[in-house]
Amino acid sequence: YSSDTTAAVPGANLSLARQFLAATGNSTHGYFGGGANFPVYYSTMDKVTYSSDTTAAVPGANLSVTRAGLAASSARANALPAAEPPTPTPTPQTVLALVPTPNTGYFGGGESPVKSTMDKVTYSSDTTAAVPSANLSLARYYLAATGNSAHGYFGGGTPTTSLMDKVTYSSDTTAAVPGANLSVARYGLAATGNSTHGYFGGGEPGPRSTMDKVTYSSDTTAAVPGANLSAARYSLAATGNSTHGYFGGGPITSLMDKVTYSSDTTAAVP
Numbered sequence: 001y002s003s004d005t006t007a008a009v010p011g012a013n014l015s016l017a018r019q020f021l022a023a024t025g026n027s028t029h030g031y032f033g034g035g036a037n038f039p040v041y042y043s044t045m046d047k048v049t050y051s052s053d054t055t056a057a058v059p060g061a062n063l064s065v066t067r068a069g070l071a072a073s074s075a076r077a078n079a080l081p082a083a084e085p086p087t088p089t090p091t092p093q094t095v096l097a098l099v100p101t102p103n104t105g106y107f108g109g110g111e112s113p114v115k116s117t118m119d120k121v122t123y124s125s126d127t128t129a130a131v132p133s134a135n136l137s138l139a140r141y142y143l144a145a146t147g148n149s150a151h152g153y154f155g156g157g158t159p160t161t162s163l164m165d166k167v168t169y170s171s172d173t174t175a176a177v178p179g180a181n182l183s184v185a186r187y188g189l190a191a192t193g194n195s196t197h198g199y200f201g202g203g204e205p206g207p208r209s210t211m212d213k214v215t216y217s218s219d220t221t222a223a224v225p226g227a228n229l230s231a232a233r234y235s236l237a238a239t240g241n242s243t244h245g246y247f248g249g250g251p252i253t254s255l256m257d258k259v260t261y262s263s264d265t266t267a268a269v270p
Contacts, residue, residue, distance in 0.1 A: 001241055004258065004269045014046050015057040020068035020142070023237075024105040026076030026123055031061065033107050033121070033128075036068035041112040043067070045121070045128065064119050064130035067110030069141030071191075073152030074105040075169055076123070079241040080149045080195055101149045102169045106134065108154050111141035118167070118174065136165050137176040144191035144238075146198040148216055153180065153198050155214075155221075158187040160205065164214070164221065183212050183223040188234035192245040192259075199227065199259055201247050201266075204234040211259070211266065230257050230268040 021035030030048040116139040143157030152167040189203030233250030
């Protein structure tokens with residue numbers, strides 16, 4: 001991120017070549033789950049160790065069902081702030097900081113066939129379990145997800161929809177939030193964000209360069225044309241840190257776009 005440069009790291013290659021998988025993680029590891037080499041679908045979970053740029057399959061964390069075209073979110077992703085250490089005498093102003101940030105990831109949706117399944121990965125034990133109470137409100141695939149330290153937002157997908165579901169990590173429950181629906185129904189989009197906002201970009205039909213901004217505090221979504229992708233595309237991926245998001249790839253392209261959150265602007269970074 002500091003130099004806006006990219007390099008292949010062969011030691012971190014996935015354990016199995018596949019497409020239409022999902023990924024999330026925390027400050028030390030990334031988790032890549034599911035995917036397909038059609039007509040074969042996978043539940044495989046790979047764990048990337050950032051400190052060593054290595055990857056290994058963790059069978060205990062495999063998804064509960066084989067599927068592709070799913071999405072994932074985590075309270076520890078994208079440099080989201082962790083809970084502050086407890087103070088000796090908590091005050092009303094610090095009580096929220098005492099709530100621990102969940103060290104888990106959520107993988108939702110997908111197809112083989114189309115599913116609403118939500119799986120919860122516990123990073124400390126590398127185990128995964130289905131949490132039916134957090135299933136998506138609509139079974140779909142080719143959706144995108146991001147979130148903050150308390151909630152995950154899963155938007156769009158096939159069947160073509162603008163639907164936004166909100167996962168509450170503390171209760172493992174999911175509910176549709178119509179006010180946060182995408183500005184236009186689409187699938188094959190990507191999402192990332194920081195602690196206050198989520199950004200959902202690209203997708204089909206179109207293809208589209210549309211960038212939607214979700215405001216977590218109000219559960220509302222609005223298009224931000226100044227942050228539109230530099231080229232319309234779909235089947236891309238996104239990640240980022242607390243100040244910028246990166247949207248990369250798509251059909252037959254290596255293009256990387258950088259979203260600056262403070263100005264809601266996007267620029268290609270070759």
